[in-house]
Amino acid sequence: MTHAQSTFHGGPDALGVPTWDFSTNANACGPCPSAQARVLRADARHYPDPAYTALRASLAAFHAVAVERIVIAGSASEFIGRITAWVAREGGRRVWLPALAYGDYARAASAWRLERTPDPAQADLAWLCEPASPLGQAEPRARAVAASGAATVVLDRAYDPLRLSGQGSLDPAALDRVWQLWTPNKALGLTGVRGSYAIAPVGGENMARSLDRLAPSWPLGAHGVALLEAWTSPDAQAWVAQTRPTLARWTGDLRALLASLGWAVQASDAPYFCAEPPQTLDAPSLRSQGIKLRDANSFGLPGQWRLSAQPPEAQAALRAALAAQEERVA
Structure with a gap:
């Protein structure tokens, strides 16, 4: 897992923001005007509601799921670290990863000493991403992994809003059996604003509460809240489309x-x-x-x-x- 543990990313580097940046997967048409306006209007003088009551309700309504299934995260990377920590705390020892994948899955697994297994059925935690990075393709084993019986399966949907062709491998019934991780800042062209959320599987409300308890106070600041609120708006959805x-x-x-x-x-x-x-x-x-x-x-x-x-x-x-x-x- 050595290559996957790198913290190397696209986007700005020690030389600053590239003039022509082909290294980032942010929406190159961005930023989304309505989302940027809402972020700029965010009231940074005060903490957000520590329970994120209104935001959770908006996200739940947007996805037509119970509010108890929504977990707020500081970023996708923060959630990856948090759910990996939870799995390890509960006695998990093995992780399944796609052959090519975002490096933070493996980095978090290594930090918590989870052993990589080639058999998703033996995994305590399994990761999927569609469209995947770096290839932008479907995960060949997505259906098999979702049905494998792995204790916890997470589908990273960071790039799903930017899909140009094809469709996700998992049908609605399968989606209800896995965690779904959403990171709208890429689709909105505002990657400098950190904010993410996850949807627990049906019946995963207790685990969602446990993950909430593992979070630091206020994982999202005012600007992250504004970003996620904007994401659910008709204006932002129309712009992305x-x-x-x-x-x-x-x-x-x-x-x-x-x-x-x-x-x-x-x-x-x-x-x-x-x-x-x-x-x-x-x-x-x-x-x-x-x-x-x-x-x-x-x-x-x-x-x-x-x-x-x-x-x-x-x-x-x-x-x-x-x-x-x-x-x-x-």
Whole structure:
């Protein structure tokens, strides 16, 4: 699990915010105007309601579930750490992970000394993500894992609102048997505002209460509350839906650009994908020109890069920079 334990992420780095950032999976059409306005209006002079009563009710109504199934989290990463801690505290010893997955699943498991198992039926905690990162594809074993009898199964749905094709592997009945983790800041193009929530399985209300008790006081600040409140609004939902055709067009353009330069481009259901260049990429040179790609080595895909759909001007800058690299190699 060494590669998966990296804290390496896309987005800003020691050099600041990239001018052309292909490394982040945030909605490139963002930020969502109505969500940003609500965040800017947030009253940061006061603590939020420590029980998040109104927010829980809004999220429960939005998903048509009982309010007792809603767990508020500071971020997806915070929830990943918290539910892993709960599983370990309850005597869990084994975790099942997809072959390629977000590194925090493995990092949290390692911190709590959970052993990775190849058999989800033997797992005390199992992780799914659709569309997955880094590939943006369906998880081949999703249905089997959800039906495996693993004690706790979590489906990370961070990128589901940005899905451009395909559909989730789990039907409504299967979804009711697993935890669902939602992180709307990516879809809303506001990743600098941290805030997340999870929906417990049907019958998982007691575990939800236990996870609430494990949380620090006020895991969400006023701005995170505003983000999640905005997420449930018709305006924000309409905006996200309206961005998908644009993201699909930009994704197709980016795939065509890279293919024309000899890259091997993988399939994806999301506005991001992995691709392998025909020769070693000079990433520091690209970064010096304000262009950042996500090195997929930390996901266990050496030689490949994850790129997200970006506007035409960003793609033009990438094309020019890659063409210049090719000329230098030639």
